[in-house]
Amino acid sequence: SGNPPPPPAEKYEYQAEVSRLMDLIVNSLYSNKDVFLRELISNASDALDKLRYLSVTDSQLLKEAVDLDIRIQTDKDNGIITITDSGIGMTRQELVDCLGTIAQSGTAKFLKAVKESKDAGTDNNLIGQFGVGFYSAFLVSDKVVVSTKSPKSDKQYVWEGEANASSYTIREETNPENLIPRGTRLTLYLKRDDKGFAHPERIQKLVKNYSQFVSFPIYTWQEKGITKEVEVDEDPVEA
Numbered sequence: 001s002g003n004p005p006p007p008p009a010e011k012y013e014y015q016a017e018v019s020r021l022m023d024l025i026v027n028s029l030y031s032n033k034d035v036f037l038r039e040l041i042s043n044a045s046d047a048l049d050k051l052r053y054l055s056v057t058d059s060q061l062l063k064e065a066v067d068l069d070i071r072i073q074t075d076k077d078n079g080i081i082t083i084t085d086s087g088i089g090m091t092r093q094e095l096v097d098c099l100g101t102i103a104q105s106g107t108a109k110f111l112k113a114v115k116e117s118k119d120a121g122t123d124n125n126l127i128g129q130f131g132v133g134f135y136s137a138f139l140v141s142d143k144v145v146v147s148t149k150s151p152k153s154d155k156q157y158v159w160e161g162e163a164n165a166s167s168y169t170i171r172e173e174t175n176p177e178n179l180i181p182r183g184t185r186l187t188l189y190l191k192r193d194d195k196g197f198a199h200p201e202r203i204q205k206l207v208k209n210y211s212q213f214v215s216f217p218i219y220t221w222q223e224k225g226i227t228k229e230v231e232v233d234e235d236p237v238e239a
């Protein structure tokens with residue numbers, strides 16, 4: 001076909017503080033892995049808040065006419081969870097700035113706070129307070145893929161990171177099946193021992209626990225493995 005091949009994925013090293021932070025989060029929160037869903041829903045909710053706030057002065061941001069919601073899909077056959085928000089999305093540079101680096105001050109304060117906190121319980125809350133919850137995805141995932149489309153860029157970008165890795169990659173999304181109009185879709189490839197999180201009833205229970213303060217609807221779907229049949233629940237988990 002006439003289309004030029006897509007540019008190759010680019011490899012980035014995490015800033016040292018980020019690597020240290022990921023190790024700390026994975027080692028200190030292993031006892032209560034459930035927190036990953038609360039953190040990722042919180043990030044999705046923040047992204048929707050940002051869009052709603054910015055659209056007040058720039059209605060163009062809503063031209064992609066998609067509802068403001070969070071969709072969680074579980075594929076229990078393959079141990080995969082996807083969390084999609086129709087929020088503001090990230091540009092390539094924002095992916096680097098937001099997921100590959102962290103403000104030194106934030107890290108130092110977080111590390112100090114965790115050291116001072118008595119037990120894992122307080123750690124869970126600290127992770128949310130310091131906005132570093134994204135990395136809790138690696139509590140339950142071998143690999144995390146973030147596919148994101150911002151109104152500020154005409155391309156959709158795919159960030160890919162693996163547990164215990166010192167680097168991550170970013171490439172352009174070229175598969176039409178994966179394109180989203182705006183927002184961010186996280187795909188979690190669950191660890192062998194954590195595939196239970198992809199069971200719909202377990203996700204629904206966690207969503208009910210963690211979503212009471214989320215001001216956007218959260219829908220959960222069960223993906224029927226290779227048939228890709230999508231069964232919509234009788235009624236969405238209204239926030």
Ligand SMILES: CCNC(=O)[C@H]1O[C@@H](n2cnc3c(N)nc(I)nc32)[C@H](O)[C@@H]1O
Binds near residue numbers: 098184
């Ligand atoms: C410390 C890890 N960094 C983040 O979680 C940041 O990444 C960005 N992020 C994470 N999930 C996101 C999401 N779903 N949408 C958007 I817009 N930004 C997101 C936000 O800037 C977070 O503060």
